[in-house]
Amino acid sequence: MKEVSRRKFMKYSLGSMAALAVGSGLDWIKNEAIAAPRVNTLNFHITDAIKDMGTHNSINTAQCYFWVYKEDRLPAESPGPTIFATEGDVIRINITNDLDEPHAFFIPGMFNSGPIAPGQTVRKFFTAKNAGPHLYFDNLNQPVNRAMGLHGAIIVHPKAPAPGHKFTPYGKPTPAVQQLFDDFGSTAWWPGLAWEQGDPATNTPPFRRHIWLFHQASPTLFAAVGNFTPGLDFPSGQFVQRFLHDDFSPTNNENIQGEVGSDIPRYFTISGQSGHFSHNTPYINPTFRVGEPAVVHILNAGLMTISMHVHANHFFVTYFNGVVQENPIWVDVFNVYPMAIIDYTLPYMRPPDVPNVRGIGRADAGLPAGVSGGTTWPPNEEIRTFMPGPAPAGVTPFQIVGNLTDGAGNSLGVQLSPLCYPAHDHSEPTQTSQGGNYNMGLIAGMNFIGDRNTPGAMNFPNQPLIHGPGPGSPFGVDGLIFPTAVQPPWFQEG
């Protein structure tokens, strides 16, 4: 029997999960959380691609046509690569329009290429400012060009924290948000690391952040745009009407040819991926220990409202559409309107409703429990549970439930470690692909690979090699773009 161990995380290297760091850089950018190569100039082509979506395979065509911002050194993908910069950096950018109608590259409050004619190249530069998350997109023929895939995230890191304070992701944090980031790692209730603090001994990067860039794709409508008269803009009013309100069809599982079904979106993505491909990758899914707070930058490039819910930890809403929050509420779900940019700050506390001594939401000692002589935390019996199939050889399970195998008899059992939680849109129609296939839609997660605050629990089994947001590919591309990930000494498998 082949051993299929959990979460090898080897292949999530390409395209939308790729990142580029520009400009002078500071210490923050030299960490593995970013792991992005430094570039002096961004070279983009505005072009197009056919993409195999999450449910595509040899017997099922699930494709969609996109317009893409392709950086010369990275594979084609929508969204474009995440760009990391530091406040004050001067970024040179060359953009060539390979499509048939005018296009642009626009960052609100920061940069506007203006219309770029078909075949034309513009060479410009701009200064990174307004520390925080930003969306770059094509602002022509709104919202068609953006919705067709011409968008990406640019994250501007502050140059320095306020004197006497710790870093936040912002240049001008409110007192409440500054207090939160000052408290991480230095108060009795947020033990562990500060956000700005890493730990080489555990391969934990400082400035832990992930990007969840939402998009919704209609294969039939995007094909219609791709087939439209060359040189003419597709009518934006018609696009919006068909995207949001096209006639109901009971069947939307047809392929890209678009002969059947409604123009309502059928693919719902986070950073270009969905289902397994967004949920089970540490480039998208925060994968840290208790005591390692992280920030998720959420951007919605689509046209639908998303209600993004995180399991395992309530998060602080620290940033909303350009405004650092005066009253950062602590919630488990929040509304993400079209074009919204919102930060979820995850404290990475122990999931607080695990039974413990006082039952008041503290990381108290666990209660005696189970048949193995342990306590409720860390949940060692749960961690040694496999389902829905057998454990690989050499692992002593607490229990095995189910006997699911593939056609070759390989076990499809999964170990319940690291601790896996989902994060998903609670406006559930986006949890689908091709009109059904639940859980192949807009879903990320929040994983725990250990607990730095409980002695002996630093590392749960099956930790991934890397932390997001990519690339950090072990394979590399050109040897220049992707540094080779070195297996850290604490890596355990099985």
Place this chain on the structure above:
Amino acid sequence: MSFTSPAFHIDRISVVGEEAEFVKMFDPRPVGAGPALPERIDVTTLPIQLGANPRANPVPEVMQALGLGIPGRPHTRDMDLLNGLALPTWDGAKILNFMTIRDKDFGLGGTYPGPIIRIPRGVIVHADLSGKGPPPHTIHWHGLEPTPINDGVGHCSMEIGSYTYQFQPNFIGSYFYHCHRNTVQHFEFGLFSLLLIEPPDAYFASIGAINPDGTVTLNSIPVGACLDGRFRTAANLLTLPASIQAKFPGFIAGDPVFGVAGPNDVGVGHPHAFTVPYDVEVLWVPDDRDSRWSDLASDAFATFPVHGLTPGADDDFQANPAIQNFFAFNDYRADYWFITGLPVPTPPGGTGTIPPGIVIPPGGNSGRSGSQVSVNARVGQTIFLRCLDAAYNNIRVTLPVDAVITAWDGRALGVPPFNRYNHAYVAPANTPMTFSVARRFDALIKAETTMNTFAKVEFMDTRGNAVTATALIPFQISP
């Protein structure tokens, strides 16, 4: 460059080496009789005694003492899923199919929404859940944060079969529970209800004596109230202006740094630390239904994919063992609306009013009496409003009175230590509040003058933000 001659092709990522993870994502498989609960605490032997740590959940025994039923296992809730229910629409034009949760010990049949679960903070909860009819299912305790297997998400752990969920609610506030299998369908079809975490002495306070056979005898404290005889919930009013604090007498503060614990986080402070009393509880669960889905996809297996012999290569994403050719769970178009199970009598685009005087019976409310849907209070009373958006729409709520927003999503604003970064705030009368699916707010309202008016809930399409329907909820304050 065009659709017919694109410059690039973007491959789907390979799943080689991750076949098990990939398959589990969409085909987690029910596990029949169900797994053993890891880290199991034997709740049947735990005391139902405030001050004991750990202590068991007293709610089943209190409900038994009210004559509502008999718990099958001590201190344990026992429910099953997927009890079919067909309800005619308000206009008689359709029959809507519901999947419901049945409270096996304390209810007959399934209800929409399901039974409201209330639990005092800090007890060890056991909830036995089993599937009825075709598996699989799970229950997710939305907003509570236990270990993954008790979090109830199929692809992260398993699907039931049957299973005993175990957790210990640690924050007072408003939550809900729902099926997390094919959630797009099962949550829509009614497999959910409110889950409310009460102060630590609620329910215990109503127990006068524990009898030798394990049953309890009640005293005169209303079920659900605290030791001082008042209904309470979590809040921190200290950051509000004194004039507003004065409207809500009986607020008890706690340790200014450590909150509900004593100084320096030692021990546990006053059981009412950072709670405020109220007189009238109001529960709003705005929801909607798409009758097309009810007509075309009422089978619980609709659109389930099946893994292939070579995962990643030949998985059947076109499989539909239930009903041929329904693949429209991406396209939601509400045409019927509800407030806490009450139909909103309006066609799409219109306005409907729910009846006055609606009170939730104690059988479906964990033994609690008097919780209202349509508001009916007296001048001088404090109203506590909990509102959950269970629709696949955004909702815009407009109240006819000033409200103090005390919590979102079960986290009381301003309560130290974890939530000292924010504060309760006043939402002025007639100011709309818009929020999205699954969000909950808690609000304190002082009834200061007589009123005979309405609160308004507008449902707004997540595709385009148009108002799809408006519900008016009677809001009556009498002398």
